[in-house]
Amino acid sequence: MQVFRAIPSVADRPVVLTIGNFDGVHLGHRALLAQLAAKAHALGVPAAVMTFEPHPREFFMHEKRPTRLTSLREKLELFRQAGVERVYVCRFNARFAALSAHAFVDDLLVRGLAVRHLIIGDDFRFGRGREGDFQRLREAGELHGFGVASMDTVEIGGERASSSAVREALEQGDLARAQRLLGRPYAISGRVEHGQKIGRQLGFPTANIQLKHRSLPLSGIYAATVTGGGLSNAPGAASVGVRPTIADGLRPTCEVYVLDREVDLYDEHVSVRFCHKLRDEARYEGLEALREAIAQDVANTRAWFAENPISED
Structure with missing residues (x-):
C-alpha cells in the first residue's frame, strides 16, 4: 500500500476513490471499503482513500474535539487489511478548509487524482462551509466523466454503525457494543x-x-x-x-x-x-x-x- 502526504498536482493514473475520516474503521467503513476494492478491481485501477490529518473536527473544535478511536498508523494498517492500495493523507488546515467545492472537485478529484469512480458515505459534505453535497458530486461526475455512488448506512443489530456510537460505547465501558460496531475488539x-x-x-x-x-x-x-x-x-x-x-x-x-x-x-x-x-x-x-x-x-x-x-x- 502506498501512502501519499498530499494530492499530486497531476495524477499518474486513474483511481477509484472514497473520502472520509474513517476514525475507528468500523463495520460501516469496512463495508464501504469492500465496495471500493470490488469496483477498483472491476475497473483495473487502484483502490484509493483520501483522509485527513488532523480530523477536521479537531481543527474546528479545538478543546471540544472528539477523542480519537484510531491513530493514523492504526488507520493505515486497517486500510491495508481492507485491500486499499493508495492512501492520500491531506493536511487539514486553514488553507484546506477554505477550499471551495468547485476547487475541491477540479483540483483534487479531476486533476490530482483522475477519479474514475467515487464512493462516499451518505452524509459526506465537502468544500468551504460544507457547501458541496452528493448532488453536486453527481453533477461534477457527469461533467468530467466519473461515476459517483453513495453508500447507505450500515446497521448492526438495529444500530447505525458510526464512530460516534463506538465512542459512546467505550465511554460507557460497554466493550461488547463497541466490538459489535467495530467487528473486532x-x-x-x-x-x-x-x-x-x-x-x-x-x-x-x-x-x-x-x-x-x-x-x-x-x-x-x-x-x-x-x-x-x-x-x-x-x-x-x-x-x-x-x-x-x-x-x-x-x-x-x-x-x-x-x-x-x-x-x-x-x-x-x-x-x-x-x-x-x-x-x-x-x-x-x-x-x-x-x-x-x-x-x-x-x-x-x-x-x-x-x-x-x-x-x-
Whole structure:
C-alpha cells in the first residue's frame, strides 16, 4: 500500500476513490471499503482513500474535539487489511478548509487524482462551509466523466454503525457494543516508552504505551491482551487514565501489566486489546493503598481470564 502526504498536482493514473475520516474503521467503513476494492478491481485501477490529518473536527473544535478511536498508523494498517492500495493523507488546515467545492472537485478529484469512480458515505459534505453535497458530486461526475455512488448506512443489530456510537460505547465501558460496531475488539497500539517506573516500585512493572498528544475514548482498569515484542495475546491488566493518586493534571496514559511474564518491551510496538472493564479509575491515599488496589485488579484479571479463555482470532 502506498501512502501519499498530499494530492499530486497531476495524477499518474486513474483511481477509484472514497473520502472520509474513517476514525475507528468500523463495520460501516469496512463495508464501504469492500465496495471500493470490488469496483477498483472491476475497473483495473487502484483502490484509493483520501483522509485527513488532523480530523477536521479537531481543527474546528479545538478543546471540544472528539477523542480519537484510531491513530493514523492504526488507520493505515486497517486500510491495508481492507485491500486499499493508495492512501492520500491531506493536511487539514486553514488553507484546506477554505477550499471551495468547485476547487475541491477540479483540483483534487479531476486533476490530482483522475477519479474514475467515487464512493462516499451518505452524509459526506465537502468544500468551504460544507457547501458541496452528493448532488453536486453527481453533477461534477457527469461533467468530467466519473461515476459517483453513495453508500447507505450500515446497521448492526438495529444500530447505525458510526464512530460516534463506538465512542459512546467505550465511554460507557460497554466493550461488547463497541466490538459489535467495530467487528473486532477495541485495541490501541503504540511504542512502549519509559515512564516514571512507579509500577515497578510497587511490584507490578507496566509497559507504558506512547500516546503522544492523543486522547482515548475510554478510561479505567481493564482485562486486556498484549501483542507485539514477542508476545501474542498475552493476558494483562491495563490502566487508562490520568493517575490521580500520583499527581494532579497528568496527561492520559495507557499502562499494561503483563501477567506471569518478565519481558523487556521498551521501544517495541505493541497492541493492547481491551477485553473487559473491571472498574473506573480512582484516587487512593498513598502508594500503599494504590499497590493493594493494583494487586486486587491483577487478581480480578486472572479470575476473568480463567472464566474467559483467550481466543486467537
